[in-house]
Amino acid sequence: xxxxxxxxxxxxxxxxxxxxxxxxxxxxxxxxxxxxxxxxxxxxxxxxxxxxxxxxxxxxxxxxxxxxxxxxxxxxxxxxxxxxxxxxxxxxxxxxxxxxxxxxxxxxxxxxxxxxxxxxxxxxxxxxxxxxxxxxxxxxxxxxxxxxxxxxxxxxxxxxxxxxxxxxxxxxxxxxxxxxxxxxxxxxxxxxxxxxxxxxxxxxxxxxxxxxxxxxxxxxxxxxxxxxxxxxxxxxxxxxxxxxxxxxxxxxxxxxxxxxxxxxxxxxxxxxxxxxxxxxxxxx
Amino acid sequence: xxxxxxxxxxxxxxxxxxxxxxxxxxxxxxxxxxxxxxxxxxxxxxxxxxxxxxxxxxxxxxxxxxxxxxxxxxxxxxxxxxxxxxxxxxxxxxxxxxxxxxxxxxxxxxxxxxxxxxxxxxxxxxxxxxxxxxxxxxxxxxxxxxxxxxxxxxxxxxxxxxxxxxxxxxxxxxxxxxxxxxxxxxxxxxxxxxxxxxxxxxxxxxxxxxxxxxxxxxxxxxxxxxxxxxxxxxxxxxxxxxxxxxxxxxxxxxxxxxxxxxxxxxxxxxxxxxxxxxxxxxxxxxxxxxxxxxxxxxxxxxxxxxxxxxxxxx
Numbered sequence: 001x002x003x004x005x006x007x008x009x010x011x012x013x014x015x016x017x018x019x020x021x022x023x024x025x026x027x028x029x030x031x032x033x034x035x036x037x038x039x040x041x042x043x044x045x046x047x048x049x050x051x052x053x054x055x056x057x058x059x060x061x062x063x064x065x066x067x068x069x070x071x072x073x074x075x076x077x078x079x080x081x082x083x084x085x086x087x088x089x090x091x092x093x094x095x096x097x098x099x100x101x102x103x104x105x106x107x108x109x110x111x112x113x114x115x116x117x118x119x120x121x122x123x124x125x126x127x128x129x130x131x132x133x134x135x136x137x138x139x140x141x142x143x144x145x146x147x148x149x150x151x152x153x154x155x156x157x158x159x160x161x162x163x164x165x166x167x168x169x170x171x172x173x174x175x176x177x178x179x180x181x182x183x184x185x186x187x188x189x190x191x192x193x194x195x196x197x198x199x200x201x202x203x204x205x206x207x208x209x210x211x212x213x214x215x216x217x218x219x220x221x222x223x224x225x226x227x228x229x230x231x232x233x234x235x236x237x238x239x240x241x242x243x244x245x246x247x248x249x250x251x252x253x254x255x256x257x258x259x260x261x262x263x264x265x266x267x268x269x270x271x272x273x274x275x276x277x278x279x280x281x282x283x284x
Numbered sequence: 285x286x287x288x289x290x291x292x293x294x295x296x297x298x299x300x301x302x303x304x305x306x307x308x309x310x311x312x313x314x315x316x317x318x319x320x321x322x323x324x325x326x327x328x329x330x331x332x333x334x335x336x337x338x339x340x341x342x343x344x345x346x347x348x349x350x351x352x353x354x355x356x357x358x359x360x361x362x363x364x365x366x367x368x369x370x371x372x373x374x375x376x377x378x379x380x381x382x383x384x385x386x387x388x389x390x391x392x393x394x395x396x397x398x399x400x401x402x403x404x405x406x407x408x409x410x411x412x413x414x415x416x417x418x419x420x421x422x423x424x425x426x427x428x429x430x431x432x433x434x435x436x437x438x439x440x441x442x443x444x445x446x447x448x449x450x451x452x453x454x455x456x457x458x459x460x461x462x463x464x465x466x467x468x469x470x471x472x473x474x475x476x477x478x479x480x481x482x483x484x485x486x487x488x489x490x491x492x493x494x495x496x497x498x499x500x501x502x503x504x505x506x507x508x509x510x511x512x513x514x515x516x517x518x519x520x521x522x523x524x525x526x527x528x529x530x531x532x533x534x535x536x537x538x539x540x541x542x543x544x545x546x547x548x549x550x551x552x553x554x555x556x557x558x559x560x561x562x563x564x565x566x567x568x569x570x571x572x573x574x575x576x577x578x579x580x581x582x583x584x585x586x587x588x589x590x591x592x593x594x595x596x597x598x
Contacts, residue, residue, distance in 0.1 A: 090573070144585075146587075147558070148553060148587060167590055186551070204589055
């Protein structure tokens with residue numbers, strides 16, 4: 001990888017390992033413009049004050065009631081909310097689309113913090129399947145273990161699990177960073193398209209199976225490589241980035257990143273270019 | 285979808301009927317076509333407990349054909365006569381529902397194959413469980429309904445496994461409900477969440493080896509598969525490890541014996557399982573809320589990895 005100070009803006013994302021293909025043709029991507037107010041707020045979201053803090057006990061609430069009450073508190077401007085007694089309930093904290101400092105004192109069930117964009121979340125327990133699925137931005141820290149499909153299809157943000165995670169972590173992820181302090185299960189990085197996964201411990205079979213792009217860093221043993229997942233050289237830039245990321249995530253202090261393995265897509269499965277002309281012909 | 289739950293107290297007994305009811309009721313959204321319990325109660329270990337049915341529940345939602353209750357009485361009479369023929373003495377008899385019975389039996393032979401074949405040669409009769417501690421209770425409805433119907437709330441024992449079923453590939457009836465008894469082994473039961481894709485290949489092979497199937501539910505295959513391995517001298521854990529390659533598909537299953545509880549997860553890790561383990565209690569279920577129903581305080585839980593097999597003793 002080239003020194004980041006010397007690379008052009010156009011290739012910087014590629015140099016950082018965010019993606020490696022050369023994008024061509026017209027794009028429908030909308031680029032961020034800080035002058036446009038609608039870039040900052042979704043419809044129905046709130047401008048909250050981080051210094052305004054409250055507790056919410058959800059012991060006797062259903063997930064729908066708890067989420068509604070959470071929304072109500074945000075509408076009152078509370079920017080720091082502590083959820084007490086989540087007790088493994090499913091779908092808590094989903095769809096939060098504004099800045100928020102959210103703390104769960106306990107464990108979550110399935111789909112915790114799914115489809116969120118922006119909140120900073122700390123979960124002092126374990127999470128079930130599909131935690132933070134489709135996360136757009138923000139930071140979610142899990143103090144204990146996580147279930148399968150951790151960070152499925154995330155597009156941005158940092159997702160950190162200090163314990164171990166189940167199978168199919170980062171399946172279909174399209175951006176962002178997943179950091180795991182312990183071990184990860186089978187099919188980690190399955191069909192991932194962008195973004196990066198860092199695993200400090202061991203990882204199960206079929207790592208990075210059918211990955212399209214993105215990067216996986218592994219500190220421990222690898223059960224087996226999936227189809228089209230290959231080793232790549234760990235550069236100095238990678239190591240610098242890993243150290244910085246782990247320090248910010250408050251995880252893996254003194255971990256020797258220089259011995260980590262770097263896994264990327266072998267690109268043998270890239271056959272879209274061959275298919276597309278035929279499809280176009282059929283359409284015409 | 286289905287949900288499974290299990291727990292084992294190590295070094296003590298507890299109200300496992302009530303605890304498992306709470307765990308399975310927490311999973312009722314995963315299926316409430318039928319619910320089943322395999323409870324390992326405290327007994328003196330002298331007599332066998334036989335749970336059996338002489339007909340099906342033909343209530344709302346059932347896919348079974350209605351029969352006249354008099355047929356049940358006829359079948360029960362034949363069961364009683366066969367037991368007498370085989371030298372089995374009925375110590376205690378309970379008829380919980382017209383189609384569901386519980387017998388305490390004094391029977392001295394260890395081999396239950398001949399015994400079971402004789403009883404199940406009566407059309408419409410199926411032994412749900414046979415053992416000196418195990419009692420399998422299964423019926424249509426959610427966990428609370430079944431628990432209330434069979435008065436399971438006060439059952440004291442060491443361990444238990446259970447299943448909340450959403451019927452998919454076979455009917456809504458008791459014969460397809462879990463847990464399955466590990467026929468013809470005393471005190472062996474199985475619950476399963478998932479789908480087995482080589483069911484018919486395995487079933488044909490096992491039937492050729494003399495094993496018996498009572499339903500067309502793919503999950504029954506696990507009980508029969510393990511029973512056949514144990515018949516051939518394998519330990520429970522060895523049989524479970526072999527099942528990871530012998531059974532194709534996605535699965536998480538629990539097996540219980542008189543003094544142990546085990547779990548196995550397929551190599552794809554496609555079906556959920558959350559596990560809590562301490563020195564005196566192991567509790568596990570398809571979702572954490574099942575465990576939370578008996579342990580509301582903050583605890584450490586984890587998902588077992590792909591291809592993992594674990595067995596705990598009481």
